Amino acid sequence: MIRHLLSAADLDVDRATLVLDTAAELANLASQEVKKLPTLRGRTVVNLFYEDSTRTRISFEAAAKRLSADVINFSARGSSVSKGESLKDTALTLQAMGADAVVIRHPASGAPHRLAEWIDGRVVNAGDGTHEHPTQALLDAYTMRERLGRIAGLRVAIVGDVLHSRVARSNVSLLATLGARVTLVAPPTLLPLGIERALGARLRTSFDLDAVLPESDVVMLLRVQRERMNEAFFPSAREYARCYGLDTARMRRLPQHAIVMHPGPMNRGMEIAPDVADSARSTVVDQVTNGVSVRMAVLYLLLGGSAK
Numbered sequence: 001m002i003r004h005l006l007s008a009a010d011l012d013v014d015r016a017t018l019v020l021d022t023a024a025e026l027a028n029l030a031s032q033e034v035k036k037l038p039t040l041r042g043r044t045v046v047n048l049f050y051e052d053s054t055r056t057r058i059s060f061e062a063a064a065k066r067l068s069a070d071v072i073n074f075s076a077r078g079s080s081v082s083k084g085e086s087l088k089d090t091a092l093t094l095q096a097m098g099a100d101a102v103v104i105r106h107p108a109s110g111a112p113h114r115l116a117e118w119i120d121g122r123v124v125n126a127g128d129g130t131h132e133h134p135t136q137a138l139l140d141a142y143t144m145r146e147r148l149g150r151i152a153g154l155r156v157a158i159v160g161d162v163l164h165s166r167v168a169r170s171n172v173s174l175l176a177t178l179g180a181r182v183t184l185v186a187p188p189t190l191l192p193l194g195i196e197r198a199l200g201a202r203l204r205t206s207f208d209l210d211a212v213l214p215e216s217d218v219v220m221l222l223r224v225q226r227e228r229m230n231e232a233f234f235p236s237a238r239e240y241a242r243c244y245g246l247d248t249a250r251m252r253r254l255p256q257h258a259i260v261m262h263p264g265p266m267n268r269g270m271e272i273a274p275d276v277a278d279s280a281r282s283t284v285v286d287q288v289t290n291g292v293s294v295r296m297a298v299l300y301l302l303l304g305g306s307a308k
């Protein structure tokens with residue numbers, strides 16, 4: 001296995017498949033009365049969160065605890081970071097405490113890569129700026145495979161604020177590795193310039209959601225990330241929802257078997273209508289459940305030595 005998980009591109013087909021297969025085995029644990037394995041007993045996992053998070057932080061914490069690791073939760077707020085301590089000094093502190101793995105979320109793209117240079121433990125990127133979020137892509141792939149039986153050949157539409165989305169970036173990379181066909185759908189202002197050229201023939205882009213929906217097995221909606229926007233990327237929330245929001249009427253354009261995904265947190269009524277979020281096609285809750293198994297698999301494979 002690899003040493004760190006910093007980017008979805010760290011995973012080739014075999015490694016990505018190993019993570020998904022291991023997660024599937026570990027998922028059985030969730031249905032048992034005692035949800036714990038002794039695998040990481042005596043190991044320390046630090047959750048180092050410099051950005052707000054609900055799902056991802058809780059998910060990594062549950063994953064580490066189910067594997068019996070000691071978990072230290074560090075959030076920048078209320079720590080010496082608010083006194084101006086640098087990432088490097090924080091890293092040296094973690095190193096001195098013997099952290100075996102550090103799960104880091106940081107507003108600066110590339111922060112996990114720097115951290116990996118400074119500490120001996122394993123580093124897992126839990127979201128860095130607008131760059132990558134590899135465990136989200138893994139849990140999304142797991143969910144697609146679970147619901148639709150495969151990933152290779154699936155037609156996946158990733159819709160919305162692609163420009164600011166680390167979820168989109170990691171998904172584009174992992175889905176290409178696993179053989180899915182991705183179409184990015186967004187208003188022109190929210191698509192990175194030259195993205196098609198950068199990513200080659202496997203990737204398509206479109207400004208027209210209604211045209212893409214009938215040809216999609218999966219539609220993945222992205223949160224409009226207003227906290228990362230300092231200018232007007234679209235006229236109004238209403239206008240955005242009208243053109244790119246998935247409501248019940250629009251959902252009918254999807255093939256019968258197609259699923260609707262969202263990484264959370266959702267802006268209900270904007271990129272996704274409440275009825276759609278709560279519909280049988282929606283995998284939002286499954287994604288959260290699967291996130292724990294996938295993160296268990298990642299920690300297990302990075303820290304637990306040899307795989308099966």
Ligand code: NCD
Pocket residue numbers: 055056127133136166167222223225263264265
């Ligand atoms: C995403 C994130 O933080 O990058 N959420 C998540 O991890 N579940 C997506 C988002 O914030 O929109």
